[in-house]
Amino acid sequence: MTSSKPIAQNIIDGTIFEIKLTEDLEEQINYHFEDYAIAIFTQDYHHLRSDYIPIHWHNALQMIWVYQGSLEYQINNKVITITENSLLLINNKQLHSSKTIDQNANVLCINFDLNFFHPKLLTAHVEPFFEKNPFAYYLLPLSLEQKVKLSEWIDSQKPALFSVIAFLTMLIEHLLTHYDAATKNNEENEIAVFNQMLQYIQKNYRNTITVNDLTSCALINKNTCTQLFQKYTRLPPIKFINKHRLYIAQDLILHTNKSISAISEEIGFNQVSYFVELFRKNYHLAPLQYRNKYRVQTNI
Template sequence: MRKSIMINDQGFEERLHGDYRFPFEVSKDSLSEYEQGFFECHWHPEVEFTVVLKGAMLYQVNDTVYELSEGSGLFANANSLHSARAYDNGRDCTYIAVIFNPVLVFGHERSAIEEKYVKTITEAPHLASMLLTPESAWQKQAIRLLMEIHQQNEQRGVCYELLIKSKLCELWALLFQGFQDSSPRIQPGATRSVLRVKQALQFIHSHYENKLTLEEIAAACNLSKSECSRFFKKMIRQSPFEYLLHYRIQKSLPLLLDPDANITEVSEQVGFASVSYYAEIFRRYMKCSPTEYRKQHKK
């Protein structure tokens, strides 16, 4: 079965990255493994580092789009909106993602490390992301550390958690020092627009089963209809209505895996007025019918 990022009503990714004992996850993925060949816009409280191993991708964080090629990487800050798609639709992209809660670095709340080194990054209003390239000495070292972290996790030798934590602390020190020397990556005002889009997304996620209008979505985030549409196009690369349709289709996928579920009932549960319109939109996004999807994913 292909991957998809399940998003809750608040817009957070539902899946935990690691667990309470060790809130860390590293994976090697390809965009082709995801439904539709990309992962959709979402956010989570953990920070995320990405390194491209093969191919290229367009990685968007809030309103900034990065072209990541082989050997380059990216830091996406906690709670930033992010998504990715292939740079060239005809080529796949393989990458490593390292996701962790910064508590692994600072240990406990209100520690000197949290106050001095972690919050200055995770709560920086003008640091949603940072490009990592081999041309920069410290960024090259950061990319090397990310590869070593992936290797340690794959091997899982004696004390691998300690070794990973040690490398995460070293990685954070590089990031902190690099941040001090870098210029702001987000223009003033971006924080407000990100907040508004998140509010709109949360409204859609909580009410997608109902008939929604652009006016209602815009009102939920205190924007005019034109502003709401403009912010969505800039950060989500879809109109509010296009995002709503896509989200409804995504929410219908797990329902279709129930062999006893009636497709008409599934379409109604996710907010479609008719099963024919549901089938039309489903084929547009999934390149197959709901019935074909069910057969392809039959257990």
Template sequence: MQIKNFMVNRSLKELTQHRTAELPIACYETVIKENIYGYIPLHWHEEIQFVLIIKGEAIFQINEDKIVVREGNGIFINSGCLHMVEEMKQSGCVYICLNVSPHFVLSQELYTTYVTPYIQATNLSYVFVDANDFWGKNILDAIIKIKQLIERKPQYFEIDITMQLTIIWKNLIFNGFHPEYVQAEMLKSQRMKQMLSWIQLNYTEKVMLEDIARAGGLSRSECCRYFKRILKKTPLSYVTDYRIQKSLILLQQVESNVTEVAYQVGFNSTSYFIEKFRKSMNMTPLAYKKYKMDDC
């Protein structure tokens, strides 16, 4: 089942419990445009994630990198990495998403040697999985098999899933990936999450660049460099985008009105809210509200 409006905590960590009733694993199809925001917003989770595009194409942003993944191919996103997904060229993108607790990948005896170095590696935020590569096809085929096992639940399906996970992990790490750990890179990631956390807690109030920088223990200029490098925008532009994102949920409430929503998400001017909303969503807040009401 697709998650259309997943919740995140103050550091943008996704709060969804990625598991079935039996296992710490979740596998579902995602239609990007059916998300409440029209895309998959910035977030992270402790689970590792494997994606297989089954229709269209998508742009994945993982930390500061952007990569296009087309139908038939996939991508691995490592634990703790900030990421978001947008549909490319209105392609009607649909993908299978497999989220797995790292502790479930291999047995405890093998975990320290064959899992820990990779999920902690600062040079391994993602891996493009090409169906034309033998190892890539093995991973993508295993994702499909796991999805089928979860749906059909044949006898001993839990054991079969663990076997498929072993195939996925072996093919991922046995193909020339050498994990590296750089403390400075880990610190950058932590600081970015601290600043995003502060914004999420305070976006309804007046937000100053100095406040965001202070949350990450950075100067104003360093703060701007972090946002430009990772999110390709200024800190205050991100705040505006985040406010627009939060307004989408409020506008879908029957009793809400545009002016109230504008102030609830931190804008001190209705006209400025409308201007920024139109630029982001290609329609006014009122038009969006009517569109969503008609869609109910």
């Protein structure tokens, strides 16, 4: 499966779309079923290209099936490995990111709202469960029959809405009957504080950002700031900021003809040599070498 953009291909109508995040790191999703907030798409990760999806959240639930390879997901402060044998369900408004481990990976995703349930069923059973159990994620073992069903949707131009809703209903039913309340998310306030700092970075990455800037925006001290970044990104604050800048640089290198010096300045690096050094360290090639090796010439 090929694409002109790294990662994220819409399979309902065959169009390819870029991952776009708002200033508060919400991913923008295109929903294609009339009257239902359901989106189905694939994500292709190229390991040698160092593809990953940075930390973000959705105002919807997301079901993930890694049907080829394996991926490492970080959901809030938890790190898990996902393969073809399990479905991952991520609750709405949970911070998460994903990256390859040692090989390419291919993913089928369904982002969805719960409005496909009958209103009475939703009000009486489904919504009370989600209000009582603010879980971050849930893992569901997959049967061979379920894998076959999901496989049919990978290359489908438009899976049957009834079939998709039936599968999602099964998924939610399993959640309601098997969920262990001990795994619920108890860190909502902490995540909200951390998200304030992420939003500050998203809005200001083109400028110089210090740890003091982050602590001021979140009204916390330096130790708490560092602890939160280590907990939710496994990186110190400044290293995370630079990683965020490099992710944006990766897209600009692959999909524009801008010079490396212009890209360096655009993403907040004052010295091109430092930018090149960091990019090589993270992506294993200098920026120009990376562009020449991985960009799709027909789309530049």
